[in-house]
Amino acid sequence: MAKLRVLVVDDAAFIREMVKKTIRTRFPDFQVEDAINGRKAQQLMTKSDFDLVLCDWEMPEMSGIELLSWVRQEHKSRVPFVMVTSRGDKANVVEAIQAGVTDYIGKPFSNEGLLNKVIKVLGKHHNLRSDSRSSGTGRVADGSIDALTGGAKAKQAPPRQPQKPTPAATQASPKATPPKMPKPATVRGSAHLRFGSTISACDITALSLKQIVLQCKVSQGLPAILENVVVDLEQPGAQENSEVARLNAIVHTLQAQDTSPDCELVSVTVTIVDQDPQKLAYMSKMIARGTTQSGFIPAAN
Incomplete structure (x- = not known):
């Protein structure tokens, strides 16, 4: 199967890098590119085809919903388009559906939630299944503690024997200084x-x-x-x-x-x-x- 190409569109650099790393870790054969906003994504999509678009809603210059409208109406593309957004209210969901969105995932999201969405969407268009060849789904594999310890059980330390107090220790010790408590917060x-x-x-x-x-x-x-x-x-x-x-x-x-x-x-x-x-x-x-x-x-x- 040819390498699948994914386009990540988000104005937050941290989000873009996190999404790209998550997808590349789980699917190392995927080719993942990114754009800082809808305008930059337009330029990339006019030059080459993508198999999946993961796009933020709120971005400067061109928003995600505007990019989606351009993709469906002017670019005439049926590429799977997933809106990644903190807008989860009904009105926004309806607007995205009317514009031709394939699916959406709400912010904040987990790595596992993102990968499950990618697998769900691409599974309808390509022979993509959720196999167990990678641990990039966010779950800790069974037996991971044994893998870290080499299968050996941790040795239990012998109980400590009580020590007799020394003459210096029997003297009254100064009271410990209580920890400083944070000042009451000013609500803004x-x-x-x-x-x-x-x-x-x-x-x-x-x-x-x-x-x-x-x-x-x-x-x-x-x-x-x-x-x-x-x-x-x-x-x-x-x-x-x-x-x-x-x-x-x-x-x-x-x-x-x-x-x-x-x-x-x-x-x-x-x-x-x-x-x-x-x-x-x-x-x-x-x-x-x-x-x-x-x-x-x-x-x-």
């Missing part, structure tokens, strides 16, 4: 943190163009370090027809707000990977004006 707004199938309501305690610090409740679930997440920014006073600014990010740090085993709040720092100038401009206004900035209204592309 609210947001929803989305990871996997979980949506967690959080408070924004710090905000920059590179990172967002969120205060989240443990009871609502927490993401893992380096996990892909989406932050939905919400501001009071937003207009009825405004949209929520959805920011693609990765989890940088997790820090409990107190040392209690029953700690209820965790500070989650995420690093933003979006490069959309409209979103960055909106964030700049949020930083400058606090929570008084009105809702995110993207310019018409």
